[in-house]
Amino acid sequence: MFSAATGEIASESVYNDSVVSIHYDTEEGKSSLSKDSLIKGTIILAVAALVARVLGAVQRIPLVYLLDDAGMATYSIAFNIYMMLLVVATAGIPSALSKLVSERTALGQYEEAGRIYRAAILFALIAGAVMTVLLFAAAPYYAQHMAKDPDASLAIRALAPALLLFPLIAIMRGYFQGRQRMAPNGLSQIVEQIVRLAAAIGLAFLLLQIGWGHVWAVAGASFGGVAGSVGAVLVMLYYAMKLRGEDRKSGEVGNRTPSAAPLGYGDIYARIFKLSVPIVLFSLAVPLINAIDSTITIGLLQPDLAYEAAKDALGVLGGRAQSLAGIPIILAIALSQSTVPVISAAFAKKEQTTVNAQASKALYISVLTGLPLVLAICAAARPINIFMFGNDEGTGIIILLTASAIFQIVMQTSGAVLMGIGQMRPLIVHVGIGIVVKLACSYLLAPVFGIYGIITATALCFIVMTQLNLVVLRRHVDYTILxxxxxxxxxxxxxxxxxxxxxxxxxxxxxxxxxxxxxxxxxxxxxxxxxxxxxxxxxxxxxxxxxxxxxxxxxxxxxxxxxxxxxxxxxxx
Known part of the structure; x- marks a missing residue:
């Protein structure tokens, strides 16, 4: 749904779970979507997410060169607060919409599916406008008083217009998912990242060349997110027109099977929110932790470090470590994802043996495929740091944050399995507990260990959430990892x-x-x-x-x- 990989994978997993369970419920066990096409769709989305993550990491190389670590600190403050709001605006809604659309199209109620789609589009446009205005207005206060970096205000405002389009993009992706069309979603993610990369680097370079200074250069890099959203929406509009033409040719624009009682917009929104809110709260975990780091790091480090040194440390964390630590998470969850959708279908049919086996398989694959990349990046952190960013500053930060990624991998995978069996409430509670642990440990450890204390707090947060997930999962599923x-x-x-x-x-x-x-x-x-x-x-x-x-x-x-x-x-x- 969005460029933050982890939230994205979780949302896609739930989408696939929803589609499978819908088809079993409405077709009495005869799924109209074959296992092969399900896995094919999952692979398309997973590869797109991986490509997007790699492009996002590659983008940091020239940006660090152009903006230096202090500039990257400002950029990461804007980017992390934007990503958190983007999750609120997008995560879960495509999954919920795809469920409603899939249900109607499976019954031949194409007119009703279109009505649901139009209602969601209206919501997206209003929500995008409201969030853009709020972010634009709140940027100076947040930058000055919370993040302790006044320069971030301009960068946040430069990113704000992207929120006009991303809710719309999310709705369109959800509709395509509901129609079982994965290629538009995968391609739009890749185009979004390519345009974002080109615009961010190009604008930062241009603004520095004409002498506008680093503050405007960081804002130019941030505006790359707006350009990326324009690229993504153009891809989605192209495929929307193409799908509309296909529907006209096949006669599916009519209502082949009339619905008993067409849903009003109020009912549609109620159903979307009921399905999407739990997913949004779970998907917020990682972006919220990153936003917390962007908000509190400078303030926590300043008593022991000069302001510029504290800002540089945040720049290394946000500009280097977070991009590299995200790579094993994407690959591991993508590889385990193809087994997770089967869980909800088996759970709906009360096939507990299949649920146990598939849950075990998902956790097994995520651990064994995530760990080697964690180890490789940790061992090669210094040469990777030097090659990508020109020096080895912050190598220890990269190693520690990447090492903590193994717990994030298990947390995300176990969370996806809990979603598959309908255990959303405890999952949300676990996120809340994890955030409390993150905040408490950051304030306790930062005065003693500095930036490493803040990263250790992140690791402890993921460990606690992972353990809580596994305890609840054990009550419902007899899983074995190793x-x-x-x-x-x-x-x-x-x-x-x-x-x-x-x-x-x-x-x-x-x-x-x-x-x-x-x-x-x-x-x-x-x-x-x-x-x-x-x-x-x-x-x-x-x-x-x-x-x-x-x-x-x-x-x-x-x-x-x-x-x-x-x-x-x-x-x-």
């Missing part, structure tokens, strides 16, 4: 960490053939590849993954894992 194989995974992790960091020290000292940044790129590639290969090999040697286990992974990963485990017998652990 069982006794946790010991083998722990041993694998310790060996890979020791080997990865040891290799990085050697590479950094002796591999310098092409200058500082290019040598860092080569060194980072060497360390990353060795860590990933060692991880896969050790999983086989410790029998954490057997030939039987490899069959649980998506196709591309099966081919890689079978090279290591093909001659080994399955373990009974």
């Amino acid at each position: 069982g006794r194989k946790w010991y083998g995974l722990l041993l694998t992790t310790l060996i890979v960490v020791a080997a990865g960091f040891g290799l990085e020290q050697l590479v950094h000292a002796y591999v310098q053939p092409f200058g500082y940044r290019m040598s860092a790129m080569i060194g980072g590639a060497i360390v990353g590849i060795v860590v990933l290969a060692a991880y896969a090999a050790l999983l086989a040697l410790t029998k954490v993954v057997t030939a039987e286990d490899a069959a649980r992974f998506p196709g591309p990963l099966q081919k890689v894992l079978r090279k290591f485990v093909k001659n080994r017998k399955p373990s009974n652990g």
Whole structure:
């Protein structure tokens, strides 16, 4: 739905759950959407989210060069508050709309589906206008008194107009999902990021060249979000006209099966909010934590650091660490996502054995695919930092935040499973508890450990939410992630960490053939590849993954894992 990957994946998972359960309910177990097409749609959305995340990370490289860490601190303040509001405006609504539209189209009630769509469009336009005005008006107060960076006011205001369009984009994506058209949504995400990247870098460079200074350059980079939203909405409008033409040719613009009582706009909004509010609250977790960091970091660090040093630390956290730490989260959840939609269908049919198996599979895949990327980025953090951003400042921040991502991965995946079985209320409570833990620990640890205390508070927040999710999940689902194989995974992790960091020290000292940044790129590639290969090999040697286990992974990963485990017998652990 939006560029913040984690929230996006959670929303897409719920969308797919909704579609499957709807088809089982309305077709008495005969789903009109095959398993293959469901997974195909999930893969399209997952790949699009991954490409969007990578483009978002790539965008930071020239921006750090143009704006420096202080400028990136200002940019991250604007970006994180914008992303939090964007989740409120978009997350959940497409999932809810897709459920209502899918239900009507499955029954042949195309006119009623169109009425629901038009009502949602009206809501999107009004909500977008209200949120834009509020953000524009509140920007100076928030920047001056809460974030402690007056320069952020202009950057926040530059991003505000994007909220005019993103609710509309979200509604259109939800409608396409309800019509089982995934390509427009995936393509619009990619176009959005490409246009955002080009506009942000181009405007920042231009404004610096004409001498307007860093404050305006940061605002220009922020305005890239507005340009991206324009690109996305143009893609959606093209596909909307194309779909309308297809409907006319097929005769589906009529109401083939009249509905008993057409829904009024009030009823439509009530149903959308009932479905979307819980998803919004869960999806807010990560953007809200990032916004909290942007808001409190400078104020918490200032007693011990000069203002500029505190702002630079925030710049490293928001401009470097958050973009890199988000990569393993996207890939791991995307790979596990194809198994999660089946859970809601099985739960609706009371097939508890299938629910148990699919929940276990989703958690298993997310852990085993998320951990190697976490380890690779942590081990290669210094060369990645040097290659992408020109120096190794803040490498420790990148390592600690990326290490905490493994808990975020399990939190997001377990949350998606809880959504699939309808356990939204405890999930929302867990988010609230996690935010309290984040705030309390930040204020307790920052005076002692500085920026590392704030990041540790983030890790503790994710740990608490993950544990609470798993406890509630255990009450409803008999899941197993690794069982006794946790010991083998722990041993694998310790060996890979020791080997990865040891290799990085050697590479950094002796591999310098092409200058500082290019040598860092080569060194980072060497360390990353060795860590990933060692991880896969050790999983086989410790029998954490057997030939039987490899069959649980998506196709591309099966081919890689079978090279290591093909001659080994399955373990009974």
